[in-house]
Amino acid sequence: MPAFANRMEYMAGSAAIIRSLFGAMNDPETISFGGGAPASDALPVEQIREIAADVLRRDTRGVEALQYGPVQGIRQLREIVAGKLLAPKGVPADPDDILIVNGGLETMNLLCQVFINPGDVILCESPTFVHCVEIFEMFQAKCIGCRTDDLGIDPEDVENKILEYHPKMVYVIPTFQNPTGKTLPAERREKLAELGSKYDVIILEDDPYRDLRYSGEELKPIKAYDKTGRTVLANSFSKIFSPGSRLGYVYADHRIIEKLIDAKSATNSHTSMLPQILCAEFFARGYYDEHLKKLCSIHRERRDAMMAALEKTMPEGTRWVFPDGGLFTWVELPGGIDTTELLKEAVGYKVAFIAGAGFYVGGTEEGKNCMRLSYGNVTPEKIEIGMKRLGDLICSKL
Amino acid sequence: MPAFANRMEYMAGSAAIIRSLFGAMNDPETISFGGGAPASDALPVEQIREIAADVLRRDTRGVEALQYGPVQGIRQLREIVAGKLLAPKGVPADPDDILIVNGGLETMNLLCQVFINPGDVILCESPTFVHCVEIFEMFQAKCIGCRTDDLGIDPEDVENKILEYHPKMVYVIPTFQNPTGKTLPAERREKLAELGSKYDVIILEDDPYRDLRYSGEELKPIKAYDKTGRTVLANSFSKIFSPGSRLGYVYADHRIIEKLIDAKSATNSHTSMLPQILCAEFFARGYYDEHLKKLCSIHRERRDAMMAALEKTMPEGTRWVFPDGGLFTWVELPGGIDTTELLKEAVGYKVAFIAGAGFYVGGTEEGKNCMRLSYGNVTPEKIEIGMKRLGDLICSKL
Numbered sequence: 001m002p003a004f005a006n007r008m009e010y011m012a013g014s015a016a017i018i019r020s021l022f023g024a025m026n027d028p029e030t031i032s033f034g035g036g037a038p039a040s041d042a043l044p045v046e047q048i049r050e051i052a053a054d055v056l057r058r059d060t061r062g063v064e065a066l067q068y069g070p071v072q073g074i075r076q077l078r079e080i081v082a083g084k085l086l087a088p089k090g091v092p093a094d095p096d097d098i099l100i101v102n103g104g105l106e107t108m109n110l111l112c113q114v115f116i117n118p119g120d121v122i123l124c125e126s127p128t129f130v131h132c133v134e135i136f137e138m139f140q141a142k143c144i145g146c147r148t149d150d151l152g153i154d155p156e157d158v159e160n161k162i163l164e165y166h167p168k169m170v171y172v173i174p175t176f177q178n179p180t181g182k183t184l185p186a187e188r189r190e191k192l193a194e195l196g197s198k199y200d201v202i203i204l205e206d207d208p209y210r211d212l213r214y215s216g217e218e219l220k221p222i223k224a225y226d227k228t229g230r231t232v233l234a235n236s237f238s239k240i241f242s243p244g245s246r247l248g249y250v251y252a253d254h255r256i257i258e259k260l261i262d263a264k265s266a267t268n269s270h271t272s273m274l275p276q277i278l279c280a281e282f283f284a285r286g287y288y289d290e291h292l293k294k295l296c297s298i299h300r301e302r303r304d305a306m307m308a309a310l311e312k313t314m315p316e317g318t319r320w321v322f323p324d325g326g327l328f329t330w331v332e333l334p335g336g337i338d339t340t341e342l343l344k345e346a347v348g349y350k351v352a353f354i355a356g357a358g359f360y361v362g363g364t365e366e367g368k369n370c371m372r373l374s375y376g377n378v379t380p381e382k383i384e385i386g387m388k389r390l391g392d393l394i395c396s397k398l
Numbered sequence: 399m400p401a402f403a404n405r406m407e408y409m410a411g412s413a414a415i416i417r418s419l420f421g422a423m424n425d426p427e428t429i430s431f432g433g434g435a436p437a438s439d440a441l442p443v444e445q446i447r448e449i450a451a452d453v454l455r456r457d458t459r460g461v462e463a464l465q466y467g468p469v470q471g472i473r474q475l476r477e478i479v480a481g482k483l484l485a486p487k488g489v490p491a492d493p494d495d496i497l498i499v500n501g502g503l504e505t506m507n508l509l510c511q512v513f514i515n516p517g518d519v520i521l522c523e524s525p526t527f528v529h530c531v532e533i534f535e536m537f538q539a540k541c542i543g544c545r546t547d548d549l550g551i552d553p554e555d556v557e558n559k560i561l562e563y564h565p566k567m568v569y570v571i572p573t574f575q576n577p578t579g580k581t582l583p584a585e586r587r588e589k590l591a592e593l594g595s596k597y598d599v600i601i602l603e604d605d606p607y608r609d610l611r612y613s614g615e616e617l618k619p620i621k622a623y624d625k626t627g628r629t630v631l632a633n634s635f636s637k638i639f640s641p642g643s644r645l646g647y648v649y650a651d652h653r654i655i656e657k658l659i660d661a662k663s664a665t666n667s668h669t670s671m672l673p674q675i676l677c678a679e680f681f682a683r684g685y686y687d688e689h690l691k692k693l694c695s696i697h698r699e700r701r702d703a704m705m706a707a708l709e710k711t712m713p714e715g716t717r718w719v720f721p722d723g724g725l726f727t728w729v730e731l732p733g734g735i736d737t738t739e740l741l742k743e744a745v746g747y748k749v750a751f752i753a754g755a756g757f758y759v760g761g762t763e764e765g766k767n768c769m770r771l772s773y774g775n776v777t778p779e780k781i782e783i784g785m786k787r788l789g790d791l792i793c794s795k796l
Contacts, residue, residue, distance in 0.1 A: 001598070001627070001628075001651070001653055001654070002513060002566055002567075002598055002599065002600055003513075004512055004513060004657055005510075005511065005512060005513050005514055005515050005518075006515055007511065008511075008512060008657055008660070008661075011660060011664060035466065037465060037466050040461045040465050043460070043461055043464040043465060044464075045454060045455065045456050045460035045461065045463075045464060046456070048454055048460075048464065049450070049451065049454035049455065049460070052447070052450040052451070052454055053447065053450070053451055056443060056446055056447035056450055057443065057447065058443050058444070062441070062443035062446075062447070063438045063441055063443065064642075065443075065642060066441040066442075066443060066446065066640035066641070066642045066643065067435060067438050067441060067640070067641055067642050068433065068435050068636075068641045068642055069642050101666070102500050102644075102666040102669075102670070103666045103667050103668075105666055105667050106665065106666040109664065109665050109666065112403075113403065113405065113406075113536065114402055114403060114406060115400060115401075115402060115403050116403055117403050117404055120403075131663075131664075131667075134663065134664045135664045135665075138511065138660075138661070138664045168400055169400075200399070200400055201400065202400055229399070230399075238466075242464035242465070243464070243465055243466045244462070244463060244464045244465050244466055244467050244670065244671030244672065245464065245670055245671070245672065246500075246666060246667070246668065246669065246670040246671075247670075253399070255399055256399070259402055259406055262406070262409060262536075263406075263536070265529075265532065266409060266507065266529075266532045266533045266536045267504065267507050267533075267665065268499070268500040268501045268503055268504040268507065268644060268666075269501050269503050269529075269644070270501075270644065271500075271644065271670075272500065272642065272643055272644040272645075272669075272670040272673050273642030273643070273644075274642065274643065274672065274673060274676075275670050275672060275673070278672075377465075
């Protein structure tokens, strides 16, 4: 066989971590806190069925839905992104500066295509989203983790590392972060946007969880503080509409969007048309507001169930994050328990999570006693049962 | 703004060519022979509507369609590819060695991710599909064109160029080639597969048009002659189901598929679920056979209308390909007419095509008097009108 490209060597580790998650999730008896899926119960199946029946007609939008479409995505959806999702958050956007992508993650890939040469540095939170690290590594970027405290990434450390490593990009998930569930306060958001402008560095803001807020005050995206076009706002319809539709969007300076469109064209021509139309119509018909209330109500109940279960089942000395929204909490275990080892045993007890070590870059020892717990797609009853299993196992180790 | 990655410089030319096509296609009064779309009239809108109504229910497949899915694509669709599309063509495939992608073109991108380092050589037909050259250039591959005669790419020249350039890959569209409409005979197919094995080179077989055959004998894919796993078969549902659904597949040796799955995961996680389910059900319900007959009948009529129009409108000395299927013919004009210049004028006469020069790699002078005419999405009546406009313009130049 001809030699694989160099980039494939770099991603071997993170790809293995991601694949390992899918296995455990396939056993129907296992209660998995592993995946990042939102509640299946809340997926708007009925509304999408109604819309599909209306648009899939030759005299309505049937041909548009099935024929080739524009690389940038349909204008109706880009206008909805600008008008209904960005403007209310203090981000005035021109629909021409928005690109529709095949799921939020594709933005990270396309932005790497546009900006990353092998060896370029990307700063990220420590811990950060492992799936994006996989992408960065495929582009042979050097990922450097930045210090994170209870409020999230520390802009002072980001500035120091910008000066030390001259990165091309800083990757941040500011709201209900993956994996920690932490939310970056407004002053740090503003500071990051300023750092991007001051040092000519792309601030890649990945904000897919932000609309799933159950408590606390809404915060503007980093992009709202951007004065020079260095912040790129990536978002997704996965958590607020449907993950399987693979719909995301990116809003950026026009010079960047033009290049992203070229990269998108050379990746897969355009995003699937029917999901774009179904999503746009979902908003156009006014279903979103009610749906978002339902989503928040279902997920808030699960967040609360998870918090109560942690309180009840975890041994003394355990620390965890109270997330104001999103799908995750981050748990730090006492007594030197290695969660990578723990997971192997936990699967035998029919409970799964993601071990913390995989969320750190650069071969650090950090996170070995941590785990990410996702409550999004687990009912409150199963959260209680699963956490009992997990708590019993952990307590048996101490 | 931070510097764009080196790869973006390489694709500037081909990206501009592709964008130029989309503009001309947007004027509703223009009769465009430019795009590569199949007939909108033949899109299976009614069947897909029926299937959508059935599967988008909470008690059927509604949750599956809207929730996250497997990176590799749903098993039902991979089994259909193996059983209904590959086996009858002499290609016995394990569904585990098939990956579903977001449109046929994505395979070229993923395969470059897996195999291409900057500077690696890819051999291709001369002329070849410009959109794939765009992808190869984004990966900083060096594209070298191989000699093509009336039967398609010449394996002897391929072998000489393998020895001279040591390529990683040979990219071939063997059936109803894009842009020429030519079909490679069986012995050349076999020879290409052998060259891949003999010299340890990937033969990337891109075969999206093959099922749209209107005359002549069906031929096995190159992959059917592959004895060592060096041939990778890329195909698409764009021409036989729906282009806007962005559904394609790749069948390859397991060692390659594993890497392609990693690359897919790091590109956009997985292909949109609802289109996969709609397509799989379309086959499972037995709609495909009848649909393919309809597709071939509609497109055969258009091919015949185009052949008749060429005969009637083109000046003496014009040569063109009689395609046994697919969507394209390739026209070579007499009298030193430069089709890139001609196109600018043609748009004023409300007729469009793609100029030939863009389909050649490596700054050659070839193809300047050629054009690709696509008849797939133009009715016979409009083919007659459009070709009259084009013929009058061309004759006025001589």
